[in-house]
Amino acid sequence: MSKAKLPGEIYHLKAAGNPNWTKADEAIAKIDSARNAGVQITADMYTYIASASGLDATMPPWVQEGGYKDWAERLKDPAIRERVKNEMNSPSGDWENCYLYAGPEGILLLGFKSDSLRPYTGKTLAEVARMRGESPEETAMNLVIEDGSRVGAAFFEMNEDNVQKQIKLPWMSFCSDEGSYAPEGVFLTWNPHPRAYGSFARLLGKYVRDEKLITLEEAIRRLTSFPAENLKIKRRGLLKPGYFADVVVFDPTTIQDHATFEQPHQYSTGVSHVFVNGVQVLNNGEHTGEKPGRVLRGPGWKGCKQ
Numbered sequence: 001m002s003k004a005k006l007p008g009e010i011y012h013l014k015a016a017g018n019p020n021w022t023k024a025d026e027a028i029a030k031i032d033s034a035r036n037a038g039v040q041i042t043a044d045m046y047t048y049i050a051s052a053s054g055l056d057a058t059m060p061p062w063v064q065e066g067g068y069k070d071w072a073e074r075l076k077d078p079a080i081r082e083r084v085k086n087e088m089n090s091p092s093g094d095w096e097n098c099y100l101y102a103g104p105e106g107i108l109l110l111g112f113k114s115d116s117l118r119p120y121t122g123k124t125l126a127e128v129a130r131m132r133g134e135s136p137e138e139t140a141m142n143l144v145i146e147d148g149s150r151v152g153a154a155f156f157e158m159n160e161d162n163v164q165k166q167i168k169l170p171w172m173s174f175c176s177d178e179g180s181y182a183p184e185g186v187f188l189t190w191n192p193h194p195r196a197y198g199s200f201a202r203l204l205g206k207y208v209r210d211e212k213l214i215t216l217e218e219a220i221r222r223l224t225s226f227p228a229e230n231l232k233i234k235r236r237g238l239l240k241p242g243y244f245a246d247v248v249v250f251d252p253t254t255i256q257d258h259a260t261f262e263q264p265h266q267y268s269t270g271v272s273h274v275f276v277n278g279v280q281v282l283n284n285g286e287h288t289g290e291k292p293g294r295v296l297r298g299p300g301w302k303g304c305k306q
Contacts, residue, residue, distance in 0.1 A: 009230060010043035012177055013166060016051065016157040017101030019091075024162045028169065035171065042230055044173045045166050047203050049158040050261065051098075052110065052178070052193040054150030055125075055140045058099035060087045068150065075141045085137040098155045104129060104136035106156035108261055111190025114147045121191055122262060125153070154193055154261060167203070167213050173227040174203055174219075183265035194264040198257025201268030205256040216252055231298050245278035 010031070015024040034041050056064055056071075063084050064071040074080045088099045099107070104126035112118050120128045120143075129139040143151050166172055176199035181187045183197075195202075200223060208219045228237025235243045248271060255270030274282035279292035 007040040007042075007230070010041070012051075012175070013043040013045050013172070014051070014158050015162050016096070016098070016155075018157075018159075020101075021159050021162060024165060028165070031171070042171045042173065042226075043166075043169070044175045044227070045163075046175055046177050046195050046199055047163055047167065047207060048193070048195055048199075049160055049163060050102075050106075050108070050154045050156045050193070051158070052152065052154045052195075053098065054152055055107075055144050056150040057096065057153070057155065058088055058107070058140050059084055060092070060097075061095050068148075072145050072148075075145055081138075081141055084141065085135075088137050088140075098157060099137075099140070101157040102155040107136075108154040108156070109143075110152035110154055110192065112143075112147050112151060113149045117143065117147050118189065152190065164207070164211070164213055167207055170218075173222045173230065174200065176200070181265070183267065188265060191261075191264050194257070194259035194261055197259035197264060197266055198268050201255050201270065202257040204250070204252065205268075205270070209252060209255070233296050233298060236296070245275055247273070247275040249273040 013027070015021050015027065031041055031043065063074050063080065075084070088097065091097065091100060105124055107125040109120050109123055109125060109128065111121060120131075123131075125136050125139060128143070129136040132139055132142075134142065140151075176195045178193055178196035178199070181192055181196050203219060203223070204216070207213045208216050214222075225237035236246060237243075239247065250271040252270075255268065257268045258266040259268070260266070269285075271282065272284055273280065276290075277292045277294065279290050280288055281290050281292065282288065
């Protein structure tokens with residue numbers, strides 16, 4: 001990066017897994033050192049102690065080679081299952097073992113394709129294993145086979161001290177790392193990570209107003225102009241003449257996230273009005289029905305066209 005004079009962004013910076021929690025300071029020190037040497041490097045994060053992926057993150061890459069069908073077929077072989085089970089319980093430098101990092105009590109099942117398995121939504125892998133009379137490793141493998149999917153899951157593998165430490169870093173912006181959903185219809189058939197509904201309100205309410213980790217002005221900068229500048233999105237992220245009118249009006253004394261891992265389908269409160277490209281889409285907390293949003297593409301898009 002320094003030789004090529006290219007910027008770098010570390011997506012979703014975190015120290016995952018108890019054995020790695022003490023490494024956060026070292027990682028931050030290395031980034032600070034690189035920045036002090038003139039390397040343009042920044043990072044982003046979500047303000048939760050759990051990540052979200054699937055049960056594929058609990059199993060070694062070799063068993064998943066070739067895609068889901070090959071993976072599920074291999075998991076039916078007793079010899080392969082035994083090998084997978086052993087590797088799920090063994091530290092490895094070759095892959096990120098989220099089964100070890102979070103443990104079966106810290107793996108929350110978020111969603112299933114199969115109606116028959118949906119009652120397990122919101123339960124931990126350990127709970128479901130006890131219900132089924134299986135080991136957690138067997139349950140993980142069986143659920144992947146039975147559901148025809150990787151099975152969405154949240155992994156409680158970070159700690160709050162590191163989350164708060166990272167929030168204070170001036171080169172850290174904030175993300176949701178999640179889609180946008182509504183608490184109705186098909187979306188209620190599974191549980192997303194609560195960051196889908198509460199990521200930014202959580203920052204402004206819990207960590208800015210209540211915990212006072214950073215100022216409101218600094219939080220706004222790192223939610224708006226800072227990421228827009230990093231991504232080289234032109235005429236976004238600031239309120240100034242000639243820029244697109246993207247405006248959020250909120251009450252810093254009341255803004256609050258309500259989504260939890262147990263009940264994630266809950267909107268945040270405290271936001272009164274939202275304008276996108278100059279068109280009001282939220283009026284006194286209610287959607288206006290307008291949809292003026294557009295795809296935003298950075299300077300790399302031109303070279304990515306097929």
